[in-house]
Amino acid sequence: MTAKDKILGNIKGLGLPSKSLPLVPIFDGLSDDKHSFFFDALGTLGVEVIISDNRDHLHQLVEERKKEGPVYSPIEELGLTNTLGETAMSDLHLSVIEGQLGVAENGAIWVAGDDLEHRALTAIASHLIIVLPYQKVVWNMHEAYTYIKPQENGYGVFISGPSKTADIEQSLVKGAHGAKSLTVFIQK
Amino acid sequence: MSTQYKSHQEGAKVFNKNPKRVSWHDKALWFVREKRDTAAHSIPEWEELREIASQIKAHTLSHLDKYLLQFEEQAKANGIHVHWAKDAKEHNDIVLSILQKHKVKNVVKSKSMLTEECGLNPHLNQHDIEVVDTDLGERIVQLAKEHPSHIVLPAIHKKKEEVGELFHEHLNTEKGATDPTYLTRAARKHLRDEFLKADAAITGVNFAVAESGGFVVCTNEGNVDMGANLAPVHIACMGIEKIIPKVEHLGVFLRLLARSATGQAITTYSSHFHQPKEGKEMHIVLVDNGRTEQLGRDDFRKSLNCIRCGACMNTCPIYRRSGGHSYTYTIPGPIGSILSPGKDLRKHSSLPFASTLCGSCSDVCPVKIDIHTQLYKWRQIIMEETNYDPAKKMSMKMAGKAMGNPTLFKLMGKVGNTFLKGPRALIYNGMNTWGLERELPVPTQTFDDWYKKNKN
Numbered sequence: 001m002t003a004k005d006k007i008l009g010n011i012k013g014l015g016l017p018s019k020s021l022p023l024v025p026i027f028d029g030l031s032d033d034k035h036s037f038f039f040d041a042l043g044t045l046g047v048e049v050i051i052s053d054n055r056d057h058l059h060q061l062v063e064e065r066k067k068e069g070p071v072y073s074p075i076e077e078l079g080l081t082n083t084l085g086e087t088a089m090s091d092l093h094l095s096v097i098e099g100q101l102g103v104a105e106n107g108a109i110w111v112a113g114d115d116l117e118h119r120a121l122t123a124i125a126s127h128l129i130i131v132l133p134y135q136k137v138v139w140n141m142h143e144a145y146t147y148i149k150p151q152e153n154g155y156g157v158f159i160s161g162p163s164k165t166a167d168i169e170q171s172l173v174k175g176a177h178g179a180k181s182l183t184v185f186i187q188k
Numbered sequence: 189m190s191t192q193y194k195s196h197q198e199g200a201k202v203f204n205k206n207p208k209r210v211s212w213h214d215k216a217l218w219f220v221r222e223k224r225d226t227a228a229h230s231i232p233e234w235e236e237l238r239e240i241a242s243q244i245k246a247h248t249l250s251h252l253d254k255y256l257l258q259f260e261e262q263a264k265a266n267g268i269h270v271h272w273a274k275d276a277k278e279h280n281d282i283v284l285s286i287l288q289k290h291k292v293k294n295v296v297k298s299k300s301m302l303t304e305e306c307g308l309n310p311h312l313n314q315h316d317i318e319v320v321d322t323d324l325g326e327r328i329v330q331l332a333k334e335h336p337s338h339i340v341l342p343a344i345h346k347k348k349e350e351v352g353e354l355f356h357e358h359l360n361t362e363k364g365a366t367d368p369t370y371l372t373r374a375a376r377k378h379l380r381d382e383f384l385k386a387d388a389a390i391t392g393v394n395f396a397v398a399e400s401g402g403f404v405v406c407t408n409e410g411n412v413d414m415g416a417n418l419a420p421v422h423i424a425c426m427g428i429e430k431i432i433p434k435v436e437h438l439g440v441f442l443r444l445l446a447r448s449a450t451g452q453a454i455t456t457y458s459s460h461f462h463q464p465k466e467g468k469e470m471h472i473v474l475v476d477n478g479r480t481e482q483l484g485r486d487d488f489r490k491s492l493n494c495i496r497c498g499a500c501m502n503t504c505p506i507y508r509r510s511g512g513h514s515y516t517y518t519i520p521g522p523i524g525s526i527l528s529p530g531k532d533l534r535k536h537s538s539l540p541f542a543s544t545l546c547g548s549c550s551d552v553c554p555v556k557i558d559i560h561t562q563l564y565k566w567r568q569i570i571m572e573e574t575n576y577d578p579a580k581k582m583s584m585k586m587a588g589k590a591m592g593n594p595t596l597f598k599l600m601g602k603v604g605n606t607f608l609k610g611p612r613a614l615i616y617n618g619m620n621t622w623g624l625e626r627e628l629p630v631p632t633q634t635f636d637d638w639y640k641k642n643k644n
Contacts, residue, residue, distance in 0.1 A: 004272035010480035106453035119417035123410040141439035151400035154463030167325035171368035178410025
């Protein structure tokens with residue numbers, strides 16, 4: 001008998017009575033202004049927030065950061081898509097990626113694998129910029145999952161803030177394995 | 189390894205030899221418990237969410253076979269290889285065979301209590317495969333040749349001076365350096381090298397979704413994303429109880445998990461894996477290892493609701509004052525104490541007694557496991573079926589007789605009070621464990637006298 005047959009047989013053999021599946025409501029927001037709640041949440045997470053209605057600001061920002069070290073972005077208009085091979089990933093100073101959705105209650109931003117070219121871009125650069133359209137902010141996780149179809153992306157991730165750890169005497173340190181800093185560029 | 193004791197009492201005695209450390213450990217965990225309270229109180233629907241989560245788990249467990257099959261079918265359609273393991277040995281053999289097929293020498297592993305439970309690392313080491321634990325806390329205990337002492341905060345028992353010494357020895361940091369930022373940076377550099385040279389990554393699973401055939405792993409450090417996204421092979425290992433029916437249910441559990449664990453609204457990375465990247469391989473191992481047996485125990489089934497947040501440990505007055513290594517099971521604290529007797533009643537017989545039955549563990553549990561009730565039930569089974577602590581059995585029998593007889597109870601109360609006022613040597617000696625390490629309060633009246641006076 002295979003392990004699969006044995007496990008499924010064990011479960012069936014118990015003949016457990018069926019319990020019903022509850023409905024999950026989309027709970028109300030905690031504030032009328034989800035945008036300011038979202039920006040506050042990002043602030044608490046130690047994220048730099050830049051709100052701009054001018055796309056040139058993003059280009060300027062990237063140009064500035066190029067002086068600090070190698071920058072890579074799969075966002076075509078930034079003109080950086082062919083600047084990097086897999087081998088140089090480890091030396092990356094900054095990556096600039098697209099976010100699909102921001103969640104006000106916890107400051108998490110959904111990043112879809114299909115927008116990344118290299119999945120490791122979410123964690124491997126020393127610093128990270130996520131570009132997020134202003135109108136793509138929802139209140140909570142329940143609402144978020146009505147928009148997100150994770151199965152349509154081989155990989156996707158909610159990112160809320162720079163990588164961090166508190167494993168040494170509960171002292172919070174930013175930049176454990178992933179980015180040491182996160183900047184969210186909000187495109188109005 | 190150096191941290192396995194025969195009983196909880198024996199381990200607790202060792203931990204309690206250093207009262208300063210006990211107090212420090214207690215405070216560190218209570219701080220996390222307080223952060224959890226703030227985070228929980230910040231959302232008005234907290235109690236409703238707990239109830240919904242508990243019902244989703246109950247539903248899933250009542251149809252576990254159906255959901256496991258649905259998950260397998262969907263995962264396979266996504267291009268993920270699915271394996272089934274009935275016990276720890278099968279799990280270890282499956283992982284080993286995948287690694288051997290790919291001639292893997294270096295593995296990076298992200299935090300997984302299941303692989304700890306199965307003893308995966310030593311098994312792979314025996315076959316010349318090096319496994320590097322990449323969660324900082326887990327790397328610290330791995331270098332110290334210890335087990336994690338907490339499921340979310342694996343190195344919570346270690347002082348920064350001890351971490352500094354370990355890193356000086358293994359990672360060449362400056363002697364005497366204790367600054368957490370400096371030490372974390374050193375670990376970052378060392379582990380980046382490991383990530384880049386790894387031939388395979390092993391991760392745990394927080395939630396697997398039957399509907400979509402994918403799984404979610406939560407970390408603050410980003411080690412899962414570094415490992416799984418760089419290595420050509422990703423193996424995810426999960427207990428079969430980690431299944432949830434639908435993607436929308438992730439909203440419920442992700443809101444509860446981090447708030448309960450560390451007081452964060454969500455972990456920094458909540459990574460969703462559904463397909464391997466082109467040219468790479470993704471495997472998932474579904475592990476039973478005693479879970480279907482636990483599913484068959486009416487009184488203890490609900491323990492399979494656990495989402496491994498660790499909140500019950502942070503709040504437990506016994507765990508906080510005895511340390512995770514005093515427990516005889518991979519998962520310490522209240523939840524470990526109800527999961528372990530089902531695996532080996534005799535080996536873990538002391539664990540359900542490592543509780544005050546205050547119920548705080550049940551109060552903070554995000555999936556409403558009745559932990560303290562289950563602890564009480566295990567105690568009864570252990571007393572009946574094992575030869576656990578015959579002295580305790582006898583004294584409990586006598587106490588039961590005394591309490592069932594009002595005249596005897598009154599008499600014993602009076603005698604007890606007289607004794608407490610009498611010579612210290614009669615109370616504070618080896619015969620009376622209640623008098624060890626503490627001053628017993630001397631009552632001014634018996635409960636009976638107090639009740640007569642106050643009953644109106």
